[in-house]
Amino acid sequence: MNSLILIIVSCALINNVVLNQFLGICSFVGVSQQMKASASLGGAVIFVLTIASAVASLLYDFVLKPFGLDYMKTIVFILVIAALVQIVEMFLKKTSPGIYKALGIYLPLITTNCAVLGVALTNVKDEYNFIESVFAGFGTAVGYTIAIVLLAGIRARINESDIPKPFRGAPVVLLSAALMSIAFMGFGGLSV
Numbered sequence: 001m002n003s004l005i006l007i008i009v010s011c012a013l014i015n016n017v018v019l020n021q022f023l024g025i026c027s028f029v030g031v032s033q034q035m036k037a038s039a040s041l042g043g044a045v046i047f048v049l050t051i052a053s054a055v056a057s058l059l060y061d062f063v064l065k066p067f068g069l070d071y072m073k074t075i076v077f078i079l080v081i082a083a084l085v086q087i088v089e090m091f092l093k094k095t096s097p098g099i100y101k102a103l104g105i106y107l108p109l110i111t112t113n114c115a116v117l118g119v120a121l122t123n124v125k126d127e128y129n130f131i132e133s134v135f136a137g138f139g140t141a142v143g144y145t146i147a148i149v150l151l152a153g154i155r156a157r158i159n160e161s162d163i164p165k166p167f168r169g170a171p172v173v174l175l176s177a178a179l180m181s182i183a184f185m186g187f188g189g190l191s192v
Contacts (some may be wrong), residue, residue, distance in 0.1 A: 004135045011139030013187040017115045018147045019180055024115030028148055029173055035104040038152035041147030048084045049116055055080045055138025056120040057130045077120040081082045085111045
């Protein structure tokens, strides 16, 4: 159990997918304008990434690897992720039209979010078993959610501040993300 908790902490804080590995930056910067949309996208990413990690692990261990189809893993993982995102999109459209509208184009972008694919491929590379893959997917998604919600909070404060004209918009957001990345480097001292 300790090793599974360490996997979650490592994926969420030490090797944060956005702030350490720089995967998923597009939706990270694009959706973080509003707290509600950021938290909603984080929830969707938690669902998709956790389930995608589980399904990808099962497919790799019981189909691709035994039949010598390892080279197909990227294509298969992309198809799994695309199917899961479609399910989430249909669910949100039916149950929460406001959240669905707020997420806009960024919900379908989870399909091409390199963070989701990156986790599935990293789980294979690290030779995680099924349970470890699920925990790594969950931990990575929690780390993504922490980062995007923190950036949304920072952006809310920035919008209320008097920022010099050359720094308004994208420059101050990217600078804030860079400072967050430096702050998360402090978690690198944790022994995992």
